[in-house]
Amino acid sequence: MAVLSPLTFNSLNLFPGLVHGVFSRTEGYSKGPFLGLNVGLSTGDDPDIVNRNRALMLSSIGLTRVLFLNQVHGTDIAVIKSEKDAADAVWKGQGTAPSKIFKADAAVTNLKGLGLAIQVADCQAVVLYDPDKEVIANVHSGWRGSAANIISRCIDTMVTQFGCSPASIRAGISPSLGPCCAQFINYKQEFPKALWQYKEKDRPYFDFWQISRDQLGAHGVLDEHIETMGLCTRCRTDLFYSFRANKATGRFAAVIALKI
Numbered sequence: 001m002a003v004l005s006p007l008t009f010n011s012l013n014l015f016p017g018l019v020h021g022v023f024s025r026t027e028g029y030s031k032g033p034f035l036g037l038n039v040g041l042s043t044g045d046d047p048d049i050v051n052r053n054r055a056l057m058l059s060s061i062g063l064t065r066v067l068f069l070n071q072v073h074g075t076d077i078a079v080i081k082s083e084k085d086a087a088d089a090v091w092k093g094q095g096t097a098p099s100k101i102f103k104a105d106a107a108v109t110n111l112k113g114l115g116l117a118i119q120v121a122d123c124q125a126v127v128l129y130d131p132d133k134e135v136i137a138n139v140h141s142g143w144r145g146s147a148a149n150i151i152s153r154c155i156d157t158m159v160t161q162f163g164c165s166p167a168s169i170r171a172g173i174s175p176s177l178g179p180c181c182a183q184f185i186n187y188k189q190e191f192p193k194a195l196w197q198y199k200e201k202d203r204p205y206f207d208f209w210q211i212s213r214d215q216l217g218a219h220g221v222l223d224e225h226i227e228t229m230g231l232c233t234r235c236r237t238d239l240f241y242s243f244r245a246n247k248a249t250g251r252f253a254a255v256i257a258l259k260i
């Protein structure tokens, strides 16, 4: 198996203390509808194969432990300030399983060497980094996350719990359902009115990349510190898993960690 070459955010590559990547499905051990690097255990794929994929992903960016979350499209945030906070919840490689898993849709930490993973298949993973305070976060924001503005809650957590300044924070938005494919015919029931302005004029298609950019901006993140990969998961099932394209599918991940 080749060493993986994850997609990276150019702006985050400027920081030597950071390691991160968005892992496409193009390598990996899974077969059938999960073909490639499926890292999602609750997809119906063989868990042993998923764990091999996870191990491959971690080793390719030099990590030995990572925090996966039980993502529920909510707004809870796992705050990891000490080794004790993380101890039972960290995935440490094939053949191990954490005894607990945080039910949360974002995680924030200042611990070195601990990867934060968000698994997606159309939703956004939004990675955040404050190089001044050396604090990282990873956010799962699908349309429910956008509607509830979990991004703003995560920025608030970085500010109140870790002393971060929003003007220092860098943000990267992963491949996800693009404006070309984000059709929401029931948007009037599903979205708060504040999001209606992001609809195309004549069709119920929404620009969630811009929504996230604006949610970050409204909380003081500078526009020049926000980077969007701009790849649509539904259009690019050769590279990514897409729930809209295929109901039976895997999950790809964005991972971020502070180097030891």
Ligand SMILES: [Zn+2]
Pocket: 177, 178, 179, 180, 181, 232, 233, 234, 235
């Ligand atoms: Zn598309």
